[in-house]
Amino acid sequence: MTAPTRWTLADGRDMLFFTLPGHVAAPVPDRRPLAERDPTPSQLRYDRTTGQWVIIAAQRQDRTYKPPPDQCPLCPGPTGLTSEIPAADYDVVVFENRFPSLAGAGTVPNPPAEGFVAVPGYGRCEVICFSADHSGSFAELGPTHARLVVEAWRHRTADLLQLPGIDQVFCFENRGEEIGVTLAHPHGQIYAYPYLTPRTAIMLSQADQYRKQHGSNLFGDLLADEIADGRRIIAHSEKFTAFVPFAARWPVEVHIYPNRLVHNITELTADELDEFTLMYRDVLQRFDRLYSSPLPYLSALHQYNDTEAQREGYFHVELMSIRRSATKLKYLASSESAMDAFISDVNPEAVAARLCEQAT
Numbered sequence: 211m212t213a214p215t216r217w218t219l220a221d222g223r224d225m226l227f228f229t230l231p232g233h234v235a236a237p238v239p240d241r242r243p244l245a246e247r248d249p250t251p252s253q254l255r256y257d258r259t260t261g262q263w264v265i266i267a268a269q270r271q272d273r274t275y276k277p278p279p280d281q282c283p284l285c286p287g288p289t290g291l292t293s294e295i296p297a298a299d300y301d302v303v304v305f306e307n308r309f310p311s312l313a314g315a316g317t318v319p320n321p322p323a324e325g326f327v328a329v330p331g332y333g334r335c336e337v338i339c340f341s342a343d344h345s346g347s348f349a350e351l352g353p354t355h356a357r358l359v360v361e362a363w364r365h366r367t368a369d370l371l372q373l374p375g376i377d378q379v380f381c382f383e384n385r386g387e388e389i390g391v392t393l394a395h396p397h398g399q400i401y402a403y404p405y406l407t408p409r410t411a412i413m414l415s416q417a418d419q420y421r422k423q424h425g426s427n428l429f430g431d432l433l434a435d436e437i438a439d440g441r442r443i444i445a446h447s448e449k450f451t452a453f454v455p456f457a458a459r460w461p462v463e464v465h466i467y468p469n470r471l472v473h474n475i476t477e478l479t480a481d482e483l484d485e486f487t488l489m490y491r492d493v494l495q496r497f498d499r500l501y502s503s504p505l506p507y508l509s510a511l512h513q514y515n516d517t518e519a520q521r522e523g524y525f526h527v528e529l530m531s532i533r534r535s536a537t538k539l540k541y542l543a544s545s546e547s548a549m550d551a552f553i554s555d556v557n558p559e560a561v562a563a564r565l566c567e568q569a570t
C-alpha cells in the first residue's frame with residue numbers, strides 16, 4: 211500500500227487520497243468560497259444522572275440534507291467548485307467533516323460532582339468515501355477496492371490514536387435512508403472521541419471484572435464459547451469468525467472477531483487485514499441478499515488503545531440492522547430508548563440460519 215496523497219480544502223480542512231495500485235491521485239484546488247471554520251463547534255455537557263457526556267453540536271442542523279444526485283457533495287468535482295472532493299475521480303478519500311460533532315485538541319477533565327459542567331467538544335470527525343461511484347455500496351466493491359477502504363481505516367486509526375487527548379477512535383458506517391442517512395453516496399465516518407463512549411466503558415468494566423474472576427479475557431472466552439456452541443456461527447476462517455451473538459439486541463446482528471486478541475485494526479497483520487476484508491464484505495453481501503431491497507445497517511468498529519485502562523479491549527466489528535421483515539422496521543421505542551432494555555422479536559439462531567443460507 212502506498213502512502214496517501216495529502217490535500218487541503220478551501221477552509222483548511224485536511225484531505226487524504228488513498229489510491230489503488232497503478233492509480234495516481236490528481237486533486238485540483240478547492241475554489242469554493244467556504245466560510246471560516248468554528249474552532250469549537252460543539253460542547254460536551256455532563257449528565258450527572260448517568261455519568262455520561264452528551265455532545266451538543268447545534269450547528270449540525272444546517273448540514274446538507276438529502277441533496278439531489280446531481281448535487282452530491284461526495285461525488286468527484288473536477289472544477290473544484292461543486293463538491294467536497296476537488297478531483298475528476300478518486301478511489302477512496304478521507305477528509306475532515308465540514309459539520310463536525312467534535313473538533314480541536316484538548317483534554318476532557320474528570321467531571322466534578324456538582325454544577326452544570328460544559329467543556330469544548332474536542333476531538334475530530336472525518337468522512338470516508340468508499341468509492342467515486344454514487345450508486346455503489348461497500349458490499350459491491352471489488353476485493354482490492356474493499357481492502358483499500360480497510361487500509362484507510364487502519365491509517366486513520368493509527369493517526370488519530372496519536373492525537374493528544376483522544377481516548378477512542380470509532381470507524382463506522384450508517385447505510386440506508388431508513389436509519390436517517392442524509393447522503394446516499396457510499397461513505398462512512400470516523401470519530402476520535404476525547405473520552406470513552408458509554409457502551410465501551412461498560413464493556414471494559416465487564417471485561418475487567420471477568421479478568422479478576424477468571425484470569426482470562428472476556429471477549430476471547432466468549433468467542434471460544436460461540437465457536438464451541440456453533441449454532442450462531444455465520445463464517446469461520448483461520449483468522450476471523452462471524453456470528454450472531456447469543457443475546458442479539460437487533461433483528462439482524464452479526465459480530466466479526468479476529469481469532470486472536472488485538473486492541474485495534476492497526477495491530478492486525480497484512481494477511482489478517484486481507485482476510486478481514488473478505489469476511490466483512492461477505493457478511494454485507496449476505497445482508498443484501500436477505501430481502502428484495504438492500505438491508506439498512508449500522509457498522510461499528512470497536513477499537514481500543516493499548517493503555518492499561520483499555521487492556522482487556524478486543525477489536526471486533528458489530529453490524530446491526532433495524533429491518534425485522536420484508537416490510538417492517540424495528541423502532542427503538544420506550545423500553546429501548548428510555549430504559550436501554552432491548553426486546554428482540556426474532557430468535558438469534560433463526561437469524562443465523564437465514565444468514566448461513568445466503569452464503570455463495
Ligand SMILES: [Zn+2]
Nearest residue numbers: 282285344395
Ligand atoms: Zn455522490
